Amino acid sequence: MTTANTGRQSGRVRQDVPAVPARRGLVLEDGASGFVGELMRVERTAGMIVMVLEGRGGRTRSFPLGHGFLLEGRPVEITAPGAAGTNSAAAPAAPARTASGSVRGATTRARVARASRIWVEGKHDAELVEKVWGDDLREEGIVVEPLGGIDDLVGAIRDFEPGPQRRLGVLVDHLVPGSKESRIAQDALRVPGAASNVLVVGHPYVDVWQVIKPAVLGIDAWPVIARGQDWKTGILAGLGWPHAGPIDVARGWQRLLASVHTYTDLEPAMLGRVEEVIDFLTVSG
Structure with missing residues (x-):
């Protein structure tokens, strides 16, 4: 990848x-x-x-x-290697690649799903992961499931009963030292069976929306939202997009998602964490 x-x-x-x-x-x-x-x-x-x-x-x-x-x-x-090098930069044909940049396999048939799972906080996170890594995840047999928030992550992991053949990778928004999310992650890893079979990683942004590079949207930086204001509504207002209610938020997200075409449209802080989770679930040891 x-x-x-x-x-x-x-x-x-x-x-x-x-x-x-x-x-x-x-x-x-x-x-x-x-x-x-x-x-x-x-x-x-x-x-x-x-x-x-x-x-x-x-x-x-x-x-x-x-x-x-x-x-x-x-x-x-x-x-670039020299003309006499063993690797020629002028390869006659480059292999087809997925949105994540990995080489597309000869077949698009999905592997039977593993017992292991990737959990993300919500629907938007799942849709973004699917858009960029969907081909790779199907090839590996990994299912992505939205949690609807991580407030009860401890209970969810306990119910999942993780083990060596049933591992979990959890992607969390705003996973920074001292945050509520970091405390929840620490508690989650104390669940029996989680120590070596659950990996909780995350990006530093308030919401998965921000892992899309501002330049992709034609802006220099994401709008700064005042404390106490609904974050997504404030973002849409700052972008000059409709923001009256849930329908506008849903449409705004679809507009943002449509701007993402490959991994190069996302921040490295997100890329590295998704790759880390996939490795955790697919590479022995």
């Missing part, structure tokens, strides 16, 4: 970062997502040159060449 690599677009690159030609066998870490993998090949796709890294469990992800990588713990710039 693929994660965004926002660090490679910055113009504030230190001059002492060495340039390293892309070559098969390099073990690199993506600074934005923390993904570590061996460089398998370089290819041209969607008008850009990317390299394919293979990480744990054989999972692959593609990244554009450039800055934002670590080689043996040190920052490097990955450049």
Whole structure:
């Protein structure tokens, strides 16, 4: 699977970062997502040159060449291989990819669902995960279920009865130190069987709406909502969109969701957490 690599677009690159030609066998870490993998090949796709890294469990992800990588713990710039290199940047045809950036399999048949599950807070979270990672989740046999909030996460996990063959990955909004959500997550991991079979991760944003990059909507930043104001209504008002009631909120979300086409439209804080949960549920150990 693929994660965004926002660090490679910055113009504030230190001059002492060495340039390293892309070559098969390099073990690199993506600074934005923390993904570590061996460089398998370089290819041209969607008008850009990317390299394919293979990480744990054989999972692959593609990244554009450039800055934002670590080689043996040190920052490097990955450049195109030389003409004599074993990896040609001018690959004749790039493989088809899913919205998450992973290579699409030869068949689209869904795997029989695992007992393990991904839980998200609400319907909007589930729809966003489905839009970007749906093909990958069907291939892995993972079902995403909305909880309708996490206030009773402890009880829900207890009823689920997690175990080695029945694991849970929980994606939480606003999971920051000291928040209500972080306290609920800590309590949830004390449920019998949860310690090694439940993973609770989250992004720092108030709501999943904010994991969509502002630039995708043609704005510089998300509107700031005053304390005490309904957050989603305030966001829609700040965007200049209809915001009179629940119908406008539903339509506003569909408009936001329609703006998302691939993983590159989402913030790295969300990308890394979804990939972490999928790895947790599919990679042994």
